Amino acid sequence: xxxxxxxxxxxxxxxxxxxxxxxVPISNHLYFYWYRQILGQKVEFLVSFxxxxxxxxxxxxxxxxxxxxxxxxxFTLKIRSTKLEDSAMYFCASSDIGTSYGxxxxxxxxxxxx
Amino acid sequence: QKExxxxxxxxxxxxxxxxxxxxxxxxxxxxxxxxYRQYSGKSPELIMSIYSNGDKEDGRFTAQLNKASQYVSxxxxxxxxxxxxxxxxxxxxxxxxxxFGPGTRLSVLP
Numbered sequence: 001x002x003x004x005x006x007x008x009x010x011x012x013x014x015x016x017x018x019x020x021x022x023x024v025p026i027s028n029h030l031y032f033y034w035y036r037q038i039l040g041q042k043v044e045f046l047v048s049f050x051x052x053x054x055x056x057x058x059x060x061x062x063x064x065x066x067x068x069x070x071x072x073x074x075f076t077l078k079i080r081s082t083k084l085e086d087s088a089m090y091f092c093a094s095s096d097i098g099t100s101y102g103x104x105x106x107x108x109x110x111x112x113x114x
Numbered sequence: 115q116k117e118x119x120x121x122x123x124x125x126x127x128x129x130x131x132x133x134x135x136x137x138x139x140x141x142x143x144x145x146x147x148x149x150y151r152q153y154s155g156k157s158p159e160l161i162m163s164i165y166s167n168g169d170k171e172d173g174r175f176t177a178q179l180n181k182a183s184q185y186v187s188x189x190x191x192x193x194x195x196x197x198x199x200x201x202x203x204x205x206x207x208x209x210x211x212x213x214f215g216p217g218t219r220l221s222v223l224p
Binding site: 033041042043044045048056058089091101102103104105106107108 | 146148156157158159160163202204209211212213214215216217
């Protein structure tokens with residue numbers, strides 16, 4: 001079964017450093033998403049991406065965050081200057097026809113900011 | 115404020131019993147509803163989707179939707195210890211994203 005692949009599985013970074021989280025969506029999917037889950041809390045929407053541009057973003061997705069699809073396969077989330085409160089699991093997801101039929105999450109990247 | 119509410123649990127049921135998980139949502143115009151299962155430390159896994167009022171069955175799982183009451187539920191028949199996980203209700207409240215509930219932790223006791 002096709003999978004959404006995320007790397008790295010775990011990243012530790014110092015506060016103020018930049019991190020890039022990487023995702024390879026399912027190959028024929030057109031819609032891409034980032035969500036995060038702080039330990040013990042809800043899964044929260046960050047951003048959706050379609051046709052090479054952001055289609056929707058949440059209040060969490062401020063100027064410190066950016067997304068990019070640098071080639072035909074990768075989808076990245078960059079956090080420019082990490083804060084302690086950015087520590088969370090970050091999930092990438094993709095779908096072929098938007099949200100109407102659910103989407104598939106990757107295995108996640110655990111980001112720890114120290 | 116777009117909200118999805120669930121009882122946090124834990125909900126404990128004996129093996130073989132029916133587990134009933136409930137969810138309410140705030141946006142009356144919501145059209146798509148999903149149940150995800152999340153094992154500890156893992157990503158959410160889609161198990162059911164429902165779009166119309168009524169019941170939808172898939173194996174041991176039945177999703178129920180009542181849009182007038184803004185209520186979605188998930189029944190798990192013949193519960194197994196492997197069903198022990200957190201069950202997340204997710205609602206597509208117009209727009210591209212899902213709003214997730216806090217999840218209900220289910221424990222199936224052998």
